[in-house]
Amino acid sequence: MHYTRGHITFSRPGTCIIAKMAAVACRGVRTVLGKSAGTSILTHQSAKFSTLREMATARKAVLAAMGVVGGGAAGLAYALNQSVKASDLELHTVKFPWSHDGVFSSLDHASIRRGYEVYKNVCAACHSMKYIAFRNLVGVSHTEAEAKDEAMGVQIDDGPDDEGMMFKRPGKLSDYFPNPYPNDEAARAANNGALPPDLSYITSARHGGENYIFSLLTGYCDPPAGVTVREGLYYNPYFVGGAIGMAQALYNEVMEYSDGTPATASQMAKDVSVFLKWAAEPEHDDRKRMALKAIMMFSMLFTITYYIKRHKWAVLKSRKIAYKPPQ
Amino acid sequence: MLSYLSRSAHLAPALKSTAQAVANGTKNIIPGVYEGVVVELVQPPPKALTAYTMAKRCATGPVRASAGIAVSSQVRYAHTDIQVPDFSDYRRDDVKDSRAKSSVESASSRRSFTYMVVGGGVVTGLYTAKSIVTQFVSSMSASADVLALAKIEIKLDDIPEGKSVTFKWRGKPLFVKHRTDEEIETETSVDVGSLRDPEADSVRCQDPKWLVVVGVCTHLGCVPIADAGDFGGYYCPCHGSHYDSSGRIRKGPAPLNLEVPTYVFPEDGVLLVG
Amino acid sequence: MAGAISRVYQNIFRRTSTFILAAVGGAFMFERGFDLLTEGIYDNINQGKLWKHVKHRYGQASLEDEEEE
Numbered sequence A: 001m002h003y004t005r006g007h008i009t010f011s012r013p014g015t016c017i018i019a020k021m022a023a024v025a026c027r028g029v030r031t032v033l034g035k036s037a038g039t040s041i042l043t044h045q046s047a048k049f050s051t052l053r054e055m056a057t058a059r060k061a062v063l064a065a066m067g068v069v070g071g072g073a074a075g076l077a078y079a080l081n082q083s084v085k086a087s088d089l090e091l092h093t094v095k096f097p098w099s100h101d102g103v104f105s106s107l108d109h110a111s112i113r114r115g116y117e118v119y120k121n122v123c124a125a126c127h128s129m130k131y132i133a134f135r136n137l138v139g140v141s142h143t144e145a146e147a148k149d150e151a152m153g154v155q156i157d158d159g160p161d162d163e164g165m166m167f168k169r170p171g172k173l174s175d176y177f178p179n180p181y182p183n184d185e186a187a188r189a190a191n192n193g194a195l196p197p198d199l200s201y202i203t204s205a206r207h208g209g210e211n212y213i214f215s216l217l218t219g220y221c222d223p224p225a226g227v228t229v230r231e232g233l234y235y236n237p238y239f240v241g242g243a244i245g246m247a248q249a250l251y252n253e254v255m256e257y258s259d260g261t262p263a264t265a266s267q268m269a270k271d272v273s274v275f276l277k278w279a280a281e282p283e284h285d286d287r288k289r290m291a292l293k294a295i296m297m298f299s300m301l302f303t304i305t306y307y308i309k310r311h312k313w314a315v316l317k318s319r320k321i322a323y324k325p326p327q
Numbered sequence B: 001m002l003s004y005l006s007r008s009a010h011l012a013p014a015l016k017s018t019a020q021a022v023a024n025g026t027k028n029i030i031p032g033v034y035e036g037v038v039v040e041l042v043q044p045p046p047k048a049l050t051a052y053t054m055a056k057r058c059a060t061g062p063v064r065a066s067a068g069i070a071v072s073s074q075v076r077y078a079h080t081d082i083q084v085p086d087f088s089d090y091r092r093d094d095v096k097d098s099r100a101k102s103s104v105e106s107a108s109s110r111r112s113f114t115y116m117v118v119g120g121g122v123v124t125g126l127y128t129a130k131s132i133v134t135q136f137v138s139s140m141s142a143s144a145d146v147l148a149l150a151k152i153e154i155k156l157d158d159i160p161e162g163k164s165v166t167f168k169w170r171g172k173p174l175f176v177k178h179r180t181d182e183e184i185e186t187e188t189s190v191d192v193g194s195l196r197d198p199e200a201d202s203v204r205c206q207d208p209k210w211l212v213v214v215g216v217c218t219h220l221g222c223v224p225i226a227d228a229g230d231f232g233g234y235y236c237p238c239h240g241s242h243y244d245s246s247g248r249i250r251k252g253p254a255p256l257n258l259e260v261p262t263y264v265f266p267e268d269g270v271l272l273v274g
Numbered sequence C: 001m002a003g004a005i006s007r008v009y010q011n012i013f014r015r016t017s018t019f020i021l022a023a024v025g026g027a028f029m030f031e032r033g034f035d036l037l038t039e040g041i042y043d044n045i046n047q048g049k050l051w052k053h054v055k056h057r058y059g060q061a062s063l064e065d066e067e068e069e
Helices: A017-025 A030-035 A045-049 A057-085 A109-121 A144-152 A184-190 A210-218 A265-280 A284-317 B008-016 B051-057 B107-138 B144-150 B181-188 C002-013 C016-045 C051-057 C060-064
Strands: A002-004 A007-009 A155-158 A167-170 B152-155 B164-169 B172-178 B210-214 B232-236 B241-244 B249-251 B263-267 B270-273
Touching: A109 A265, A109 C051, A210 A265, A284 B107, A284 C016, B107 C002, B107 C016, B152 B164, B210 B270, C002 C016
Parallel strands: none
Antiparallel strands: A002 A007, A155 A167, B152 B270, B164 B172, B172 B210, B232 B241, B241 B249, B263 B270
16 A cells, blocks of 8 residues: 555455455565564554563563662662751852843853952952963953053063073063963962962863952951851851851952943952853853854754755655465 | 476466456467366466566557457556656646646746755755865864963063063073173174075064073074173183174074064063964 | 746756755845844754853943842
8 A cells, every 4th residue: 555645556356356455565574474464564663663571570670670779779879968068067059140141141241341450459469460461451351452561560580581581571462471480380379378269260270260350359257156266267167167268358449440340249259250150261251252153053953953854755655565464 | 396286276267168268368378278188388377476477467568459259358557556656846836737837937937946945955065064174174274372471562662771681481491691882783783695595684673672582592492692792792611602782693503593483562661472 | 926937947847957056045035044043943942041141230330349130
């Protein structure tokens, strides 16, 4: 029996048409047809192909037991891991409504620029950002001329010169942000043994990312009753262990924004968080732009592919092959 | 051969109803009459297990259906007991109504639509392929930090007249010489034909006041000494090559003039090399 | 309408060479159009946040003096 798009064609009228067509069609599925004489092959195909039916009961039992034991072990490991995680007494950060939260939402570049000012005036006294160069600011938060001016404002070690001596020179666009300390040991010595981490990738390096940075910067408070903090350390509930080597750095009006935004502590914390987010993910905006393009493009391609598939398969789908065994 | 001997199961219908045979397509149904001891050898129809045996059971050649008083036949067509499925999901609106106009009329519009969709697929596919290819190819180009170091910007105001200053550029020394009027005059008046590597001074210097050359001796790669040598330009201490104030080889083993990099003066007093 | 479709079909789609040519030519136009469209949508979503939207506030003016908004 052979139907094609509504035209019914009998290839051979005759008494045994069914058997004939089945014989032609059954080359691919002959075992099924051979076994299933008398039942409808169309409804029980999957059962015929399954190997589970033929498996010994003992084997099934062993496999099931292995599955249960394996799943249980994985669950136990997960639970144990979670219990370890819950042991610390730090406060977990909440999720703040950042303006770059959306799937297609870019970073706020005015905020990046203010955040750079905060970093330059406050954070850079102790924290390095050795993977960010002044040229990275161009077209993100500064024009080329402004970025050059920013670079000129710092002294960069260079050399050796003709006499083999290192010398200082004004920075260039290709220079990276200067390190406030010559090396880690000097940084520790100047900070009571605590090493101020490099901030280049800090939002990617901490759980909670920019939320954590914001919470940490604004979360300083007096230690609760029963908690004593060692001399030279400060209490911050968002820091692991609660005692942090960094003193509260952001207070209202600790600096002034060049664009006139009121420099409240939370404003500065928010701006520097956005700046650090950009520093860790400079591709952030491009990534979301590409996501928009890719989603639109692939939904188009999917629709087209689906249409072509249906078009090509229509011939195969609109036929029915039936087998009626001889009585 | 034993199995071919009168299998009662297969013979039963023939034995039972001599007057009525159903022509169901199997071979050798012989309306037989049992006559005592005569044993008819009948080849049993093969069991329908494989495509081959099923094909064996099918009628071959023109199918005959005989009818008569003695022999009644029954011809059964498939469409009486198999339901025709509904395929309208796979058919286009233009051809769904079989009573309507001929499908030929709408053929070109139907095909056009499909070709249009396929064309759209080609277009979007090309765009995607181009984006992916450019992405991978551009990853082979120099990275931004290398490009940032590939150019050097020099403030010319810092270089006094008559002095040659050395900069580091792409790991090589770069000589920038602020030439005096005398030096300019000397170099422009040199007979180009008399040089080992003939090059006019105007070709080597965009601005006659400034000579910009890579400070690597063309002989064996030493770094020449500035403002030295017999011709007032550069002198290579390794094997005694003398270059003039235009960086041209005048005396010694070096075969070529000092290399002039690509450079521009983007604004007054600024030199951009690279 | 039907005439235009069949004309397009007869002149472009029927022949593989013209079909490919039309598709490649269309790809160039599509690239431009699609890029403009997506950039437009993206800029619209992020109105006032991208560098090109805030750039005019800085630049030359801020170099001379502190700009007051």
